[in-house]
Amino acid sequence: xxxxxxxxxxxxxxxxxxxxxxxxxxxxxxxxxxxxxxxxxxxxxxxxxxxxxxxxxxxxxxxxxxxxxxxxxxxxxxxxxxxxxxxxxxxxxxxxxxxxxxxxxxxxxxxxxxxxxxxxxxxxxxxxxxxxxxxxxxxxxxxxxxxxxxxxxxxxxxxxxxxxxxxxxxxxxxxxxxxxxxxxxxxxxxxxxxxxxxxxxxxxxxxxxxxxxxxxxxxxxxxxxxxxxxxxxxxxxxxxxxxxxxxxxxxxxxxxxxxxxxxxxx
Amino acid sequence: xxxxxxxxxxxxxxxxxxxxxxxxxxxxxxxxxxxxxxxxxxxxxxxxxxxxxxxxxxxxxxxxxxxxxxxxxxxxxxxxxxxxxxxxxxxxxxxxxxxxxxx
Numbered sequence: 243x244x245x246x247x248x249x250x251x252x253x254x255x256x257x258x259x260x261x262x263x264x265x266x267x268x269x270x271x272x273x274x275x276x277x278x279x280x281x282x283x284x285x286x287x288x289x290x291x292x293x294x295x296x297x298x299x300x301x302x303x304x305x306x307x308x309x310x311x312x313x314x315x316x317x318x319x320x321x322x323x324x325x326x327x328x329x330x331x332x333x334x335x336x337x338x339x340x341x342x343x344x345x346x347x348x349x350x351x352x353x354x355x356x357x358x359x360x361x362x363x364x365x366x367x368x369x370x371x372x373x374x375x376x377x378x379x380x381x382x383x384x385x386x387x388x389x390x391x392x393x394x395x396x397x398x399x400x401x402x403x404x405x406x407x408x409x410x411x412x413x414x415x416x417x418x419x420x421x422x423x424x425x426x427x428x429x430x431x432x433x434x435x436x437x438x439x440x441x442x443x444x445x446x447x448x449x450x451x452x453x454x455x456x457x458x459x460x461x462x463x464x465x466x467x468x469x470x471x472x473x474x475x476x477x478x479x480x481x482x483x484x485x486x487x488x489x490x491x492x493x494x495x496x497x498x499x500x501x502x503x504x505x506x507x508x
Numbered sequence: 509x510x511x512x513x514x515x516x517x518x519x520x521x522x523x524x525x526x527x528x529x530x531x532x533x534x535x536x537x538x539x540x541x542x543x544x545x546x547x548x549x550x551x552x553x554x555x556x557x558x559x560x561x562x563x564x565x566x567x568x569x570x571x572x573x574x575x576x577x578x579x580x581x582x583x584x585x586x587x588x589x590x591x592x593x594x595x596x597x598x599x600x601x602x603x604x605x606x607x608x609x610x611x
Contacts, residue, residue: 315572437573439598439607451611454596455581461569462579481571504575504598508551508607 279364280357282399283326286345287352289371289398292420293390300390300495304375307342308400311433313404313475314366324362328354330469344370368475369400370433380435381503385443386495392423401430401475426489431459431474437481437504445497456485537567539580542593542610549597554605559597566597574601 286308293306310319324335324343328351335358337343348356360367371394386464395401397420424429434441441452454462459476461467476483481504487493539545545563559566559578566578576599582592598607 313564437571437575440596440609451609453611454577454594458569458577462567462577467569478572479572504573504600504606506607 278390279362279367280327280359281369283345283348283351283356283358286358286398286400289394289400290345290353292397293371293373293394295351296390296393299391300386301373301375301390304373304387305386306394307338307374308398309370309372310337310341310343310360311368311475311479312366312371313368313477315478317362317366317478319362319367322367323427325359325361326356328356329360330354369395369398371395371398371400378498381501383499383501384494384495385486385488385497385499388432388486388499389423389495391432392403392428393420395430396420396422409435423489427456427487428486428489429460429485429487430488431476431479431483432486433476433479433482434484434501434503435482438484439502439504439506441484442500442502443487443497444500445491445494452484452486456487457483459483460485527593534564534583536565537580539563539595540582542580542595543583545580545595546608546610549605549608551605551608556599556603559605575599575606 290306297306310322311325312319314350319341320339322337323342324337326335326346326348328334331350331354333346333348333351335346336344345358350356371391373391373394375384375387377383423430438457441457443450443452458480459467459474461480464470471477471480486499534540540588548562549559556576556578560599563580566580568576570576578597578599580595580597582594584592594611596609596611600606
């Protein structure tokens with residue numbers, strides 16, 4: 243994340259005024275006038291603020307980007323266009339080949355309660371924060387990065403699950419905060435780059451293969467997983483989805499998460 | 509009275525020494541020994557039909573890509589020191605066993 247964005251966040255988001263405005267913004271995002279695939283710039287900026295606050299503890303060398311992911315079958319993201327849209331402007335945001343983008347500092351966007359808007363239909367894609375420490379192999383992530391990724395993702399309101407049952411919806415609203423990520427095994431879905439065969443946590447000489455219960459959105463424990471799929475933003479990413487024991491502090495932030503993929507040679 | 513106490517003591521002793529009654533037949537996705545089941549399978553050779561015949565029905569998680577993950581678990585034992593082992597099998601889109609692990 244650029245220093246200018248960090249400074250901008252500090253200047254723009256201090257004080258109760260921001261929190262009151264953020265609450266207003268949440269009300270606006272459910273309006274029928276907005277395309278539900280939009281994300282609130284202000285809320286995403288709040289996620290970036292949390293990254294700046296928590297980075298020193300969880301992921302000192304990491305950088306933050308946001309990421310676009312497909313949700314519906316047939317959704318292509320290679321030619322996706324993204325804009326920061328306010329009442330009086332629309333600014334293109336560059337998207338990298340891996341679907342990631344950087345959130346710019348923009349006073350006008352904050353003032354006009356802008357949206358971050360892709361040229362895709364509602365429900366066709368989803369979003370995540372991406373916190374990466376540089377220098378790791380492609381099939382390895384750092385646990386502290388993923389802890390922070392969860393917290394930023396929850397604060398930024400990036401998860402797009404729609405469930406039909408009121409109480410599940412209510413439960414989801416209650417879970418919609420960074421504190422949720424400090425539960426022993428929060429149901430926060432991470433997505434690997436390819437279809438997963440196994441996930442192993444490694445810290446020094448300690449090594450633990452995760453139970454299959456933590457892969458594929460817990461499908462091996464849920465006979466109705468296919469019926470729930472349309473309500474999960476993991477719909478076309480099930481074979482890449484995994485949970486982590488984020489709240490288990492016996493695993494340090496420097497623990498590494500190793501992936502093996504379905505198409506690897508055993 | 510002494511006779512009654514003796515009878516109760518005998519019954520309690522019998523309870524302590526007798527192994528628990530055998531549980532019913534294994535259900536879908538249950539196996540007696542994950543390691544023994546794994547040893548009976550061969551990567552690149554065992555098919556889904558072979559595995560179903562050897563181990564019975566699995567918990568199946570199938571994906572659009574054609575890959576399938578089959579899960580078998582040892583039956584839970586009360587007061588066990590560790591959770592039951594799981595045997596996880598990966599079948600490629602042709603239905604051949606591509607990978608396996610016991611955890």
